[in-house]
Amino acid sequence: MSEQTSKKGTMAKDTVVYMLAKGIEGGVGILTVSIMSYLFLPEQMGQYSNINIAVTTIAMFAIQWLVQSVLRYINKYDIENRCEDFYTTVFSAWLKVNIIVVFFGVIGLILINTILTRFSAFDEFLAVYTPLTLFFALLMFISYNTAQLVIAMLAATRKAKTNLFISAFSVVGKIALIYILAVNFGKRIEWIFLSYAIFDGITSIIGIFKLKIYRYINIKKSSPEILANLKAYGIPLMGNLIATSVLNKSDIYIITWFKGEGEAGIYQTNYTIVASAFTMLSAAVMRGSYPTILRTWSEGKKELSAGLVSDAVRMFLLIAVPAVAGVFCISDTAASALFESQYVEGHNVMVWVAAGMMLLGLTEYAIKPWELNANTKAIFHRSLIGGIVNILINVIFVPLFGYYAAAVSTFIGFLVYFLLAKAGTRGQMRWSVKMISYIRILASAFIMAVFIFIFKAFLGGSFFSLCAMLFMAMIVYVLTLWLTGEIKEEVRTIFKAFVKNR
Numbered sequence: 001m002s003e004q005t006s007k008k009g010t011m012a013k014d015t016v017v018y019m020l021a022k023g024i025e026g027g028v029g030i031l032t033v034s035i036m037s038y039l040f041l042p043e044q045m046g047q048y049s050n051i052n053i054a055v056t057t058i059a060m061f062a063i064q065w066l067v068q069s070v071l072r073y074i075n076k077y078d079i080e081n082r083c084e085d086f087y088t089t090v091f092s093a094w095l096k097v098n099i100i101v102v103f104f105g106v107i108g109l110i111l112i113n114t115i116l117t118r119f120s121a122f123d124e125f126l127a128v129y130t131p132l133t134l135f136f137a138l139l140m141f142i143s144y145n146t147a148q149l150v151i152a153m154l155a156a157t158r159k160a161k162t163n164l165f166i167s168a169f170s171v172v173g174k175i176a177l178i179y180i181l182a183v184n185f186g187k188r189i190e191w192i193f194l195s196y197a198i199f200d201g202i203t204s205i206i207g208i209f210k211l212k213i214y215r216y217i218n219i220k221k222s223s224p225e226i227l228a229n230l231k232a233y234g235i236p237l238m239g240n241l242i243a244t245s246v247l248n249k250s251d252i253y254i255i256t257w258f259k260g261e262g263e264a265g266i267y268q269t270n271y272t273i274v275a276s277a278f279t280m281l282s283a284a285v286m287r288g289s290y291p292t293i294l295r296t297w298s299e300g301k302k303e304l305s306a307g308l309v310s311d312a313v314r315m316f317l318l319i320a321v322p323a324v325a326g327v328f329c330i331s332d333t334a335a336s337a338l339f340e341s342q343y344v345e346g347h348n349v350m351v352w353v354a355a356g357m358m359l360l361g362l363t364e365y366a367i368k369p370w371e372l373n374a375n376t377k378a379i380f381h382r383s384l385i386g387g388i389v390n391i392l393i394n395v396i397f398v399p400l401f402g403y404y405a406a407a408v409s410t411f412i413g414f415l416v417y418f419l420l421a422k423a424g425t426r427g428q429m430r431w432s433v434k435m436i437s438y439i440r441i442l443a444s445a446f447i448m449a450v451f452i453f454i455f456k457a458f459l460g461g462s463f464f465s466l467c468a469m470l471f472m473a474m475i476v477y478v479l480t481l482w483l484t485g486e487i488k489e490e491v492r493t494i495f496k497a498f499v500k501n502r
Contacts, residue, residue: 028171033273034338035175039182040189042269042342046261048189049252049268051133055141055193062097063145065234066090067152072233072371074156075295077226087216089226094149098142105138136193143200150207156291162210166203173199233376250387251406254394259402267403270335270346271353274327278357281323285316286364297372302429305372310431313365317433317441318487320358322477325445327354329452330469337466349407356411359418366421369428378424386417437486444480451476 036045070090077086109131147170154163174195181191208214256264289312297305327334328351335347370378390413397405452473459465481487 028168028175030273030277030338032171032175032178033269033276035179036192037269037339037343039179039187042262042265044187044189045265045269046252046256046263048192049264050256050261051137051189051193053252055137055144058101059141059145059148062101063094063149066093066097066230067148067234069230069234070149070152071156071290072294073226073229074153075291078157079299082223082226084216084218084221085223085226087213088218088221089223089230090149091213091217092219092222093227093230094146098145101141102138105134105141109134109138130190133190133193136190136197139197140193140200143197143204146204147200147207150204150211153211153213154207156294157211158291159210162207166206169206170199170203173202235376250391251394251398251403251410254391254398255403255406258399263403266343266346267349267406269339269343270349271407273334273338274350274353275357278320278323278354278361281319282316282357282361282364285312285319285361289315293368294372306429306431309365309368309429310433313362313431314433314437316361316365317438318481320361321441322445322448322473324351324354324358325449326452326470326473327351329449330456330466333456333466333469337463346403349404352407352411356414359411359414363414363418363421365431366418366425369425372429379421382420382424383417385420386413389413389416440481440484440486444477444484444486447480448473448477 040048074086077083112134113131151163151166177195177198178191181195182188185191252264252268255267289308293305293308293312296308331347331350332344334350335344367379367382370376390409393409393412394406397409452469455469455472459469478487
């Protein structure tokens with residue numbers, strides 16, 4: 001067996017495990033959004049979205065540079081037997097970031113309690129964004145950014161089964177606790193942040209013990225040289241992540257400003273169910289493939305790395321193309337089956353979000369040459385342009401057409417980002433997927449879509465009908481791929497990889 005075939009099998013096996021993890025996480029995530037649409041009013045969902053976006057954006061600005069750097073360099077320093085230096089440096093950076101954010105967060109809470117409460121103009125704001133809500137949001141920030149860092153380490157070191165467990169445990173625990181608190185203590189958005197803080201914290205603890213990070217922490221071993229490398233790689237990516245966040249989330253604030261929290265809540269609910277699912281699908285393929293690609297690159301095997309990137313792109317397309325087709329076919333049925341009636345009108349945004357998220361996933365592979373060569377400034381510049389385009393379209397068209405314009409602008413922003421990334425990396429490690437694979441994937445997705453429309457005519461729009469429809473559509477798609485020969489080699493490779501590692 002060639003080295004590329006062996007590594008491809010490793011990637012495929014890890015991707016299957018992550019698909020299971022993300023499938024569970026996505027399924028429960030959809031159920032979470034559905035339950036929350038019944039527990040909370042659209043205005044409350046809009047208020048929750050505003051705080052949640054603020055928390056995740058601050059976390060992105062403060063810690064994601066470190067998360068991305070860990071993914072890039074953890075294998076390098078493992079090969080060099082410098083784990084103690086590496087983990088100590090990462091821990092020191094994480095601690096400083098959280099101390100700074102918590103310090104300013106506490107100052108903010110004190111100012112709210114002592115100054116803003118004296119002015120009647122802030123009464124409406126303070127009635128919604130209470131000190132308790134903001135305190136729980138601060139706790140969520142700490143546990144969220146810690147969990148993101150630990151999960152990245154687990155992914156980079158190929159602890160796929162641990163990720164499978166904590167993904168399922170965390171998402172189930174979060175919605176269960178939200179439901180219990182809302183039913184017993186009132187339907188308040190504070191419970192969402194408290195639940196997320198608790199279970200992200202538990203996730204972090206499990207991951208830390210699995211990785212045995214505590215064995216490597218030696219405060220005297222913090223390395224300025226490693227920290228400099230982490231910053232040089234991660235800080236420009238921080239700008240990229242913020243720009244991508246603008247593409248993903250700025251529309252919520254713009255809709256809130258021009259159309260109110262009610263419309264923002266409707267949009268966010270329909271947006272989230274698709275964006276979360278695609279993010280999980282993309283993450284499954286990326287976490288299954290990227291550690292192997294990085295390890296291969298760190299070993300100096302650049303041509304082999306390029307081949308593995310092409311294999312990863314094909315795996316992503318196998319999942320993403322039918323997902324977009326499925327969203328196009330069943331967005332109305334899904335919204336009716338999952339959401340309270342006030343939210344159903346927003347289903348028409350789903351297909352634009354799905355198409356945009358697929359482009360974002362492909363962009364992750366287009367920028368791989370820049371990532372592997374640590375040229376993260378080039379990534380930031382392209383993503384910034386995409387973010388600016390998104391904001392300009394939103395500001396112009398949301399006042400005229402409402403949240404539907406925001407969905408279209410999201411797609412356009414991601415399209416601009418993808419095209420700029422593709423053009424910028426032309427001639428550098430271009431992915432190479434056979435034309436016959438494109439044809440088979442598209443044809444299989446089309447056949448699946450035809451069957452979905454047939455299923456819809458007979459099954460109706462209940463939740464159980466939706467589940468049955470999705471299951472049968474998946475069977476049709478996989479069977480079509482098998483009959484065309486597109487996934488026969490894939491199945492054999494995965495089977496051999498699992499048998500070999502039993």
